[in-house]
Amino acid sequence: MPLDFLKRRGRGEGQPGSTAPPPLGSAALPEEVVAAEYQLKLYYAGKSSEGVRMKAGPTALTELPGMLVGLAKSEIEVVDPLPIEFSQATPVIARPSEAMQWLNAHHAHSPVTRHALVVLESIDAIDLAFDTFVCSLLDGEIDTSDYPEYNAIVGGVASHWDEATGDMIVCAVVGWGGRGVRGDTDRTGSRLLAGLLTNILASQYSMGLTAVERPVPAAGRGGLVCAHCGFASAHERAFYCPKCGMRLLRG
Numbered sequence: 001m002p003l004d005f006l007k008r009r010g011r012g013e014g015q016p017g018s019t020a021p022p023p024l025g026s027a028a029l030p031e032e033v034v035a036a037e038y039q040l041k042l043y044y045a046g047k048s049s050e051g052v053r054m055k056a057g058p059t060a061l062t063e064l065p066g067m068l069v070g071l072a073k074s075e076i077e078v079v080d081p082l083p084i085e086f087s088q089a090t091p092v093i094a095r096p097s098e099a100m101q102w103l104n105a106h107h108a109h110s111p112v113t114r115h116a117l118v119v120l121e122s123i124d125a126i127d128l129a130f131d132t133f134v135c136s137l138l139d140g141e142i143d144t145s146d147y148p149e150y151n152a153i154v155g156g157v158a159s160h161w162d163e164a165t166g167d168m169i170v171c172a173v174v175g176w177g178g179r180g181v182r183g184d185t186d187r188t189g190s191r192l193l194a195g196l197l198t199n200i201l202a203s204q205y206s207m208g209l210t211a212v213e214r215p216v217p218a219a220g221r222g223g224l225v226c227a228h229c230g231f232a233s234a235h236e237r238a239f240y241c242p243k244c245g246m247r248l249l250r251g
């Protein structure tokens with residue numbers, strides 16, 4: 001430790017008339033503390049539509065990327081539901097175990113998709129415990145590192161399997177945000193949501209709008225393994241494999 005350096009600090013250097021160091025403990029608290037202020041305002045927002053019921057079984061999954069055609073401004077990526085080893089994945093870097101799971105699950109995706117996951121998972125608009133998420137840049141620009149600007153809009157469609165019927169339920173979902181907000185982003189987001197919903201309803205398998213009842217994960221550890229695709233579900237209530245949509249066999 002360079003002690004000379006420490007001695008040079010706080011000894012009244014630069015104060016006129018200061019010839020000796022002030023005695024320890026004599027510094028009175030000033031009447032008003034001069035504080036340096038620091039602040040970061042992060043703003044995330046998003047919208048999801050009503051659900052559209054699809055009657056096709058697992059083959060309807062192949063329809064999902066096509067629902068972004070005409071609206072996507074970047075590559076369309078599919079994010080599968082997370083298997084049980086990633087059941088704690090959270091995009092919060094201060095929680096290293098959860099963050100590491102999240103990175104391990106998503107590091108291979110594009111910057112647009114990772115940004116979309118951070119925004120939409122942070123505001124709870126999608127849940128990868130049961131959602132399949134199909135994503136693209138929908139509006140705005142990306143920066144020089146290929147990450148969307150704060151006023152860019154990302155999103156696409158999210159689907160899950162209705163626990164009562166096994167039908168696929170598809171919603172349109174959009175999100176945006178970061179270090180700032182722009183006045184017209186909300187309106188553009190609504191327009192894009194309507195465009196996506198139109199595309200979903202135009203699917204050959206569409207049976208029309210339905211209320212969305214999100215499956216609620218139970219507190220237990222889940223762990224049913226799909227006999228059809230081998231996916232280990234972390235979802236206690238999953239009668240239908242979140243990944244392939246086939247009926248899970250219990251017992």
Ligand SMILES: [Zn+2]
Nearest residue numbers: 226229241244
């Ligand atoms: Zn499966």
